[in-house]
């Protein structure tokens with residue numbers, strides 16, 4: 001379970017600090033899916049980065065399955081990202097020098113959790129079995145994002161964070177990627193928090209939260 005309490009984050013602006021998050025509270029149960037929407041610049045990606053341990057909060061707490069992420073040092077946050085959190089970005093962020101099979105196995109290998117059967121099953125479910133020896137540049141955008149989802153889920157994270165996961169894809173391809181991601185997240189029992197501008201994507205999540213003026217607004 002993910003619990004965020006009274007989270008604050010400011011950035012230095014030209015005229016002094018700019019408060020982006022001003023007391024964010026949220027709770028995501030194990031296995032739940034949630035969309036985070038909000039205007040451009042409202043702080044959605046900032047919140048996702050803090051939850052993913054990619055940046056420090058100014059104050060407040062973020063607890064994932066009992067571990068307070070805000071209390072961890074850099075090494076602790078890196079270990080948490082490796083072992084328990086999976087991130088899917090808009091730009092698929094695959095490793096260009098590795099083929100599809102190695103990209104899928106990458107994070108699981110780092111986490112010491114590589115499971116050949118699970119990786120094979122994921123590749124089948126994601127329609128990638130004919131592409132395992134290809135390199136990212138030889139794939140379409142939708143295929144690349146399916147590899148990125150495979151890489152994330154191969155490591156069996158308890159929390160998947162997605163930042164506009166279908167933002168670079170056309171409607172059909174985006175819908176297929178979303179459907180597969182939701183099915184596989186459900187199968188693994190992970191929680192999913194997705195940042196999106198798309199109402200249609202948000203509508204597929206069990207819960208929807210809106211970020212406004214630095215706080216959660218419904």
Ligand SMILES: Nc1ncnc2c1ncn2[C@@H]1O[C@H](COP(=O)(O)OP(=O)(O)OP(=O)(O)O)[C@@H](O)[C@H]1O
Nearest residue numbers: 011012020038039040041042043044045046047197
């Ligand atoms: N590293 C940084 N340094 C300074 N300001 C930052 C930094 N990261 C984000 N900001 C500022 O914080 C605010 C929120 O940015 P963020 O990217 O979280 O918004 P967002 O809701 O994800 O926007 P979008 O929907 O356009 O992606 C913006 O005003 C942005 O300029």
